Amino acid sequence: MSWFRRPSSTPLWQDEFSVFTADERYVNRRQFTKFLTLTSLAMFAGNLWILVRSWFRRPAFYPKQAVAKLNELPVGGVKLFSYPTAADRCILVRTEAQGYVAYSQKCTHLSCAVYYSQARNRLECPCHQGFFSIVDGSVLQGPPRRPLPRVVLEQKNGLLIATRMEQEGA
């Protein structure tokens, strides 16, 4: 049994545009099957792309960066900063007298900027009502499935210093 169709003397265009009504059903089904197979190829290509990206992904470099002075913010106060690059916006929140937390400001759903809701003590994404815990950045509600990446902070010489980002599972 051969996998391929037998060679035929009929030109391909006669196959694709048959004058017989009954044959059209075959053409339509064959074309639909070809479309599905090409979609399957696209999915495979997508998976290969992920594989190549994961092989060549360089480990992120996290510089030590001062993001605020201690006592610069009141309790419940917020400061925006960029870390580790200028394109990565982060949000620093003073949750209590000695408690500071910082997270990436990009919602893990569709990258809208999250803001701190002091009344509800949580981070909220205004786009699709995704809410994150202020304690650990985990998802409380809404479409995001991953927690917010957390910025690890150190206190030194009266400064708050960002040392690295903590992704989920990292």
Next chain:
Amino acid sequence: MNTDPRQNRGLTAIDGAMTLIVVLLIVQIWLFSATLESYLAGHREAALPGAIISGILFAACAALYLFVDRIDSEVRKG
């Protein structure tokens, strides 16, 4: 209405193969979205098995397409 039993059998075979491709494709789309979600979450370990299984599913879809193409050719040419 098609009454030729040979053509009817051909159509049934093609419909069956098409249904199987649809099922495989749904699994493959789910696999792609799950692998992408995992990659974006910083996990790399799912990328290789995801690509291998996706390749197997694509090979199955391609084989079924060749089957449909051959049946189509045989039945219509008589």
